[in-house]
Amino acid sequence: MGIIQGNTDYFKEYKLHNPFLMKGMKDAIIRIIQAVNNREKIVVYGYGDVDSICGISILLLLLKYLNADVEYFIPDEMENKYGIGKIALNDYIKYLGVDVMITVGCGSNSSEEIRIAKNMGITVIVTDNHREIDYKIEALGINAKNKKCRYPFKCLSAVGTVFKLCEAISMYYKMKRVYKYIDLAMLGTIASSENIIGENKSLIDTGMVRIMSTNNYGIQALLKINKITEVNISEATKLTSSIIPTKASLKNMDNSRIAVELFTTRDSNRAIQIAKYLKKECVKSSEKNKLKL
DSSP: OOOOOOOOOHHHTOOOOOGGGSSSSSHHHHHHHHHTTTTTTTEEEEOOHHHHHHHHHHHHHHHTTOOOOEEOOOOSSSSSSSOOOOOHHTTTTTGGTTTTEEEEETTTOHHHHHHHHTTOEEEEEEOOOSOOOOTTTOSEEEEETTTOOOOOOOOOOOHHHHHHHHHHHHHHTOOOOGGGHHHHHHHHHHHHSSOOOOHHHHHHHHHHHHHGOOOOOOHHHHHHTOOOOOOOOOHHHHHHHHTHHHHHHHHHHHHHHHHHHHHHOOOHHHHHHHHHHHHHHHHHHHHHHHHOO
């Protein structure tokens, strides 16, 4: 299978680097394209913070557009910090008939769990942005922080890393569709702990320009209920804080799943309902935290 690496004019326009400069990208794309074309079962595995939620949503939207057999999974608890959980593998993933599992912002420290998945017949593609890298990992890994990766920008967020993967998928299929999701990449990058420099700044700057004309019903709903008519860093941060409270809890994991629905729904009325609910939950969480201080 030949990988078409596409026209680099896209990257000049958006001030981004070619995703195929990233270690592991070509092999990951070959496996994903195979899974899409053969209708193999794909699961996107991530966590309940805004950075990961946005990454999960972008990957779901793009793969569903390609008619892939795809769903996602967010564990109830972060059983293994920034890693893949054994409980999740054995109690859920195992029974889905999964062929390919793509992680979002986790998995670089999960060599044992990846071996378990491999024994289940699952190919694991790790997209991560954390430094806990196990070089014995038996997976197709995409992580700019990997010392063996020569990608020029080392500070990508979880959603930024996924965005690079989706860029590469779009290049293979010769489509620009991934750039319509740059508003989600912007929100996730702002919500992450990564510095707003280099490629992160390019994603944020472009996302803030495009967000007011977004066709994502979830983002439209967030803008509406927060009464935002112009987006800057302050307003974008306000948007992210109306999605999920920063303090983790079991209920937050449920709300994280609802947030994924917010960004992937095709029903504008449903998006408004979800956005109102999530904002209300964030306000309640904030008030509780103030009472504890």
